[in-house]
Amino acid sequence: MNKRVYLDYSATTPVKKEVLDAMYPYFDEKFGNASSIYSYGREAKQAIDLGRQNVARLIGAQADEIYFTAGGSEADNWAIKGIAYANKEKGNHIITTKIEHHAVLHVCEYLEKNGFEVTYLDVDEDGLIDLEDLKKAITDQTILISIMFANNEIGTIQPIEEIGKIAKENKIYFHTDAVQALGNVEIDVKKLNIDLMSVSAHKIYGPKGIGALYIKKGVKIHSFIHGGAQEKRRRAGTENTSGIIGFGKACELALENMDNHIEKLIKLREKLINGIIEKIDYVRINGHREKRLPGNANIVFEFIEGESLLLSLDLVGIAGSSGSACTSGSLDPSHVLMAIGLPHEIAHGSLRLTIGDFTTEEDIDYVLEQLPKIVERLRQMSPLYENVKGGQK
Amino acid sequence: MNKRVYLDYSATTPVKKEVLDAMYPYFDEKFGNASSIYSYGREAKQAIDLGRQNVARLIGAQADEIYFTAGGSEADNWAIKGIAYANKEKGNHIITTKIEHHAVLHVCEYLEKNGFEVTYLDVDEDGLIDLEDLKKAITDQTILISIMFANNEIGTIQPIEEIGKIAKENKIYFHTDAVQALGNVEIDVKKLNIDLMSVSAHKIYGPKGIGALYIKKGVKIHSFIHGGAQEKRRRAGTENTSGIIGFGKACELALENMDNHIEKLIKLREKLINGIIEKIDYVRINGHREKRLPGNANIVFEFIEGESLLLSLDLVGIAGSSGSACTSGSLDPSHVLMAIGLPHEIAHGSLRLTIGDFTTEEDIDYVLEQLPKIVERLRQMSPLYENVKGGQK
Amino acid sequence: MYTEKVMDHFTNPRNVGEIENADGVGQVGNAKCGDIMKIYLKVENDIIEDVKFKTFGCGSAIASSSIATEMIKGKSIKDAIKVTNKAVVEALEGLPPQKIHCSVLAEQAIKSALYDYAQKHNIQLEGLEDFDPNEDHHHDEEAE
């Protein structure tokens, strides 16, 4: 295999050179424990403060509202369990959607087994929730609304500002999983009335194993990892200094490049989607056509199954994904594609190609050259396609 | 400041060159998401498997009993909350000690507020628990014994094998926080009858932000971070590939060097302790004299306060700690020093110097040259010392 | 994730296609679960003279179908009936645990085609007495 085209930026991104350069000194040279008072510790502390400011700036928060975690999943777990247990005297009802990431869904399911009630809102065929549904779902027991900013599979962006307004009017905490949105959409937590927000570094060219939870000042939440006094006593564990400085640098770059980044990604995405529609029959584009992440293309190729498509692409050096990365070991079709109403057999044939900062026009050309051949070959093998050609469809 | 002598290896360690070299490729070149099926993902998966084997080998576990976490604190939280909630039908009683790390103590306190009962065992003046106390504390409600392998402040090593035997005989899960013991003591989880064990990479020359929980096969435990299917569905979150490979490398080095490492550290520690006893009056050595971590020296200098001692040492380039690193922001004297029976005023004057692989004879000589001067200067300023000289003590 | 053998059969599947006026055709699995296998047989004198397949499914489903057709081509019906999913897995030099069901599907597809052949020719085949072509042999444990 010679050419390698990576189109799975929503699964994870390479660490950018500038980010790595910022991180390196903190492994061996400036390795001190940030909680220590001596000079080794102070170096680390300063790096962490800087990282915190950079993350805060990208989302319009204050630095002391950023709490570092091990990633998006921990942030989601913390936000939801932390709010649930800290506010259970007020109520036991949580509202979320059917298309959340598993880091939200599985936490909600866990809470359901432990005395909480959860409403999972439906979405329409584009993946959007209905604001009226949300309003109707609210009861006097509702303590938390957790709705993702942008979906990791189909890219659809929710009406976050309106949701924030509804939450605020009803005095309910609003958490959003912005792991996919960060760096790809302008986010101002104050303007959007967001109380808690999960983010993760490795989706925006930062390192893996570091993320953050934004917690608005005054929000009543339990700690999730108890122990040492780090993160203002709210999240224990020796600070991952290099991770934090790297995350901060990635946020700084994202803020600087935001407009260019979005413009470039949309252009390549449209080229990809339009090329596919033009060259291949029986395809469907999933997710909202405009309200979507700039780099996300999610396409169903009828009559073929996603894994064999991915494998075939891999053999010609193209990396994509089918369903979300963390569930691709599973046999079930994606809960997101089910929720937007795709029949099972069609949901099995979905391909997610996500574009990032290192994607080129040539990469897209290469995909548009390879993909039609692969789809055709797999369809020729498929007993379902046979029926179509025979007019039985 | 010219000379810099780092004697706080128990707080954190620099990442070794070999470890860094192993990590680097996984930031940008081999950055794939380990859960993906394409070749980028497979590279990451292989690295993670290798890391897991290396960690397992150091502690005598099987690779599939190792679950990666964000560090020691998460591992402690997971072990204790996970066992508590998964076994609450069986009982609601947990046994631990008064000298655990806060990542254990604060979790226990949290559980006490949520329907669990916790016995905090006393320790003797050397920091050792009494096995008879442990046996007496067991009730038919006891579901977990959580006793640290080696103490982070005073270095005392508990009789883990005996504790494991007692736990096994009584069919109670046994968790040990081995964050400080890893790499510094031979550990064989099978021989020691350990069911769960917390470890952290940054204490053994690996990176910060990665640790692991050993969970023996068959142990009934809840997940702590819910979400994606990583870590056999038990710990969600995109795998921190570079962290895992780095942790694995650090474990590999620790295993190779164990004997030399221990011998060298003990030699330097004894030089340090004996030198201090010889040159300075009114000092006490805390912790058990033999059953202690090879690199740990914990000394009380009467009549002076720990922070001013640390600051003074820092000014001549020596980094030590007073109390444990993560609580050094606090005004209270260490709970560990209280538990071994030191009076408050004496506990305030403790200094922990911890030796590591990069410590030299010259470093110890330098400390033995500087420390007496500093202690004398601070004592001259102390109204408590005045009384001693005046014979009022 | 996959063995070289699986990848070989995935990238160069043997015996893909249809047989017109086949003596036996069997189809198992369903699109809902993500895999369908269809096997066509040409039988002469109790010998499987030709076999073709079409599969909608993952890489291991395609490889399982491909190797299964190789395993029965030229064999007697009696021997073909004896091909188990275990033999398919072994021939592929292993499958990941979550993909074992693909080999089960391949075994069932062969049986299903032979069953069809037996029905059409009104004969009884030893080893197929209990075979129910309409049973869903796929995802038995999962109970969707």
Add this chain to the structure above:
Amino acid sequence: MYTEKVMDHFTNPRNVGEIENADGVGQVGNAKCGDIMKIYLKVENDIIEDVKFKTFGCGSAIASSSIATEMIKGKSIKDAIKVTNKAVVEALEGLPPQKIHCSVLAEQAIKSALYDYAQKHNIQLEGLEDFDPNEDHHHDEEAE
């Protein structure tokens, strides 16, 4: 963590020591809480002619004592009584939040020494009417 001013007074503390036959001596804090300040005064004609201190405590406790002695040396008793903990913090160009209590201790140590002076000389000092030398002004919020 500390300002340069704090570090300066910590490394080169002014007026360390004792005064024999001092006109006033005040001691506040206790070893249990980790800091004790003792201040000695030499007073002549209502002017603080000399002042010395001894402190057991952290860096900011030592710095607070040191700068407090500087702030009252040569001052009238009336002015010395007016030295607040806030003034001490400002003179040090700031203290970390968890160290503010050190400046409170310094203020109280001055007051305590002046109170002792007043007692010994049987006079009343304006501003010290409510002062209770035995009250523990330290860790008020913490209630150990």
